[in-house]
Amino acid sequence: GGIITQTPKFLIGQEGQKLTLKCQQNFNHDTMYWYRQDSGKGLRLIYYSITENDLQKGDLSEGYDASREKKSSFSLTVTSAQKNEMAVFLCASSMGHNTEVFFGKGTRLTVV
Amino acid sequence: SQLAEENPWALSVHEGESVTVNCSYKTSITALQWYRQKSGEGPAQLILIRSNEREKRNGRLRATLDTSSQSSSLSITATRCEDTAVYFCADYGGSGNKLIFGTGTLLSVKP
Numbered sequence: 001g002g003i004i005t006q007t008p009k010f011l012i013g014q015e016g017q018k019l020t021l022k023c024q025q026n027f028n029h030d031t032m033y034w035y036r037q038d039s040g041k042g043l044r045l046i047y048y049s050i051t052e053n054d055l056q057k058g059d060l061s062e063g064y065d066a067s068r069e070k071k072s073s074f075s076l077t078v079t080s081a082q083k084n085e086m087a088v089f090l091c092a093s094s095m096g097h098n099t100e101v102f103f104g105k106g107t108r109l110t111v112v
Numbered sequence: 113s114q115l116a117e118e119n120p121w122a123l124s125v126h127e128g129e130s131v132t133v134n135c136s137y138k139t140s141i142t143a144l145q146w147y148r149q150k151s152g153e154g155p156a157q158l159i160l161i162r163s164n165e166r167e168k169r170n171g172r173l174r175a176t177l178d179t180s181s182q183s184s185s186l187s188i189t190a191t192r193c194e195d196t197a198v199y200f201c202a203d204y205g206g207s208g209n210k211l212i213f214g215t216g217t218l219l220s221v222k223p
Contacts, residue, residue: 004154031209042200042215043155050209058210090154097209098143098162101202103154 002027004104006091012110019078021107023091032074033092033101036060043090049074050096081111118201122218129191133217135184135201146175146186147200147213155200155213159186191221 004025013019025032031050035043035058045058047066055066063085065077074091088106118135125131137144143162147155159175161168161184168175174187188195198216 033211035213043213045210045212048209048211056210059212092154094209094211097204098160100157100160101145101155101211103156105152105154 002029002102004091004093004102006089006104006107008107009105010108010110012112013078013081015081015083015111017081017111019081019109021076021078021089021091021109023074023076023104024072025074025091025093025102026072027093027095027102028071029093029095029102030071031094031096032068033094034058034064034066034074034076035090035092037088037090037106039087046076046089078109081109083111086110118199118214118217120217121215122220124220124222125191126222127192130187130189131191131219131221132185132187133199133219135186135214137182137184137201137203137214141179141203143203144175144177144184145202145211146173146184147202148197149200149216150197158199188219193221193223195219195221 007022033048034046044060046060049068052071067075090106091104092101094101145160146158149155161175161177177184200213200216202213
């Protein structure tokens with residue numbers, strides 16, 4: 001089995017601040033994802049990557065940047081944190097199309 | 113964009129009862145996945161049912177797929193308190209690796 005590790009677990013930032021969330025996976029999966037989950041709601045796709053150095057925009061990419069410098073890691077940057085961005089950010093990985101997607105435990109972002 | 117919607121929005125049952133969550137989707141699919149998310153955790157896959165399958169089972173779980181009505185259901189028999197979670201359907205919608213989730217159904221199982 002493998003694991004997806006997200007750091008930090010909790011992140012507090014100030015409005016306007018640039019913040020980076022990190023994700024590592026040891027499944028040797030090709031595809032990695034970043035989702036945002038607002039309280040009591042579903043998951044919305046921010047960015048995904050099908051291989052090292054690849055980036056694909058999801059439905060919620062505005063205000064975010066992502067980086068896939070290694071196969072095992074995928075980072076997400078909030079370019080200018082806003083108070084309405086308080087949410088849990090979930091990283092995930094899979095072998096590819098129509099395969100199981102494995103999730104990390106999330107990073108909870110609070111903007112003050 | 114929302115690929116799929118689950119209904120109802122929330123359900124409450126007592127332990128031992130059976131329950132069904134439904135999902136309707138808007139585009140053609142190659143496979144539909146069901147996930148469960150417990151409080152404080154990331155989602156975990158329960159069942160993947162392909163477009164050429166009509167039913168798939170995993171222990172107390174049974175998923176069905178009706179491509180003509182673009183709908184799927186997930187049934188849980190003999191529910192337990194630990195089944196309390198949000199249940200999502202998800203699919204790639206024929207768009208490669210972009211996995212899109214529905215809004216979820218909150219299931220509460222009471223003793």
